[in-house]
Amino acid sequence: MHLTRIEFTTAKEFAKAYNHLDFLKRLGNPCYIETGDCRSRAPVIITTLLHGNEVSGLKAIHSLLRDDFTFDNPVVFIIASVSAALTEPVFMHRMLKGQVDLNRCFGKTTVATEKPNPQFILAKAISDLIVQYQPKSVVDIHNTSGSGPAFAVIAESSISNSSNTKDDYIDLASHFSERVIVTDICLGALMEMDFNCPIITFEAGGTLDSQSDYHAEQGIINLLNTDKDGNKFGNLDVLSCPRRVMLKQQYTLIYTSELVNDIDLCLRGDIEHFNFAHTPAHTHIGWTNKDIDALLKTDSEAIKASEIFYSENDMLYTKKQIMMFMITTRADIAATDCLFYFVET
Ligand SMILES: [Zn+2]
Known part of the structure; x- marks a missing residue:
């Protein structure tokens, strides 16, 4: 499986013409959208919809494209579980029935011995694409199921393999939330990977909370407009080893x-x-x-x-x-x- 490249201008046309659901239908497959000069500057990578029922990241990307938001940094948006999200009832399925959880398939050494599994293959395609870009940072946007506040998550396993420090990870998280969890739990999540740059998961809030979409969009804006700065959370509440x-x-x-x-x-x-x-x-x-x-x-x-x-x-x-x-x-x-x-x- 590969990720379909969607041209930035095409993605913007779709976003202006359609709501976020029809926008996703037009994208059709796991895909990525690149904007800015990723060859001369390391881009920020924003992944979302690893879980098909967690829609705030998609809505944020849709609204930024629709509103002609200009980005100070090159950015690559990766939109993953498109078919799970579009399966009726839409935006209700974490993954397709009978499949494993995509965000438990990253970096697993068992991949080679698993019988071909589309989720492992998609996870590998996402990882390979991120590696190609040699990004400045990676943010994976999710929602919690139900209702709850926004928070960022950092994986100890990623920090321990990285040349970046924990503070670099916390600095990245501070664009998104005042609440950060540092976990030693290894599940095979994207955030556990080492891409030689800070990586976090951002849980934008509950799928049922309307402000979650705002948190996702505002976090992306804070991160991508770092040249303007001043949009970080201070005094972060860091919780370790849940x-x-x-x-x-x-x-x-x-x-x-x-x-x-x-x-x-x-x-x-x-x-x-x-x-x-x-x-x-x-x-x-x-x-x-x-x-x-x-x-x-x-x-x-x-x-x-x-x-x-x-x-x-x-x-x-x-x-x-x-x-x-x-x-x-x-x-x-x-x-x-x-x-x-x-x-x-
Ligand atoms: Zn999730």
Whole structure:
């Protein structure tokens, strides 16, 4: 698989003639749009739509092109999961049914032994294209599922392989958000790659939040107009080494306002309100009548779920003061990917 090159003038014509959905239909395939002189200056690379239901980055690119925004820096926009995004109902599918998550396919050494898998091939095509450009920086724009604030994510694994420092990564993040997470979790995400430049994921906010589109567009403008400067967030809140909390495979999940019999884990329907909040110990977050460690696990062998949560009379509580984030109420995504991340505070 390769990425189709769309000429900048063509992309602008599409953006002016169509809304973001029809614009994407015209693009048709995984593609990239280059503008500025990428041969004399290293471009900024903006990737988006690695997940077909996370649309803020696409909307931002569409609106910048439509409004004739001028860029001080050369830039390459890469738009990835076009067919997943366009599958009805549109902008609802993280990836096509039966396929693996594209943002878990980067840098995997198992690629050669996998039977040909279109997601691995697309991930490789995106990586190869980025390498060709020798970029100045890479920003991968996503949304969290549901509702929540914007934040940037930096992967320790990328920093440790890079000649750039952690501060270079944090400087890049500061164009997008005042909140930065530095993670040691390796999932095969694009941000874990080393392109010999700083790379971040920007979670522009929830797919349901209208301001997410604004955050994505404003972040791109802040980054691309660095010659004008003065548009960075100061005093960044940096959270390190979050852990993932996952539901074990065989169990069922629902978001609700009360205990539902026959469902193994019922999480509060308003749990998204805890996103990035300091959540004290003994906060009620749901219901279960299962043993905590039988039901839940973290991504760390060293941390049992029962160290962080407990149940009493079928009510599920936090055991420690924690900050949770990337909380979703999309049960399908939560059950297959993760319920949320947390740091102890
Ligand atoms: Zn995503």
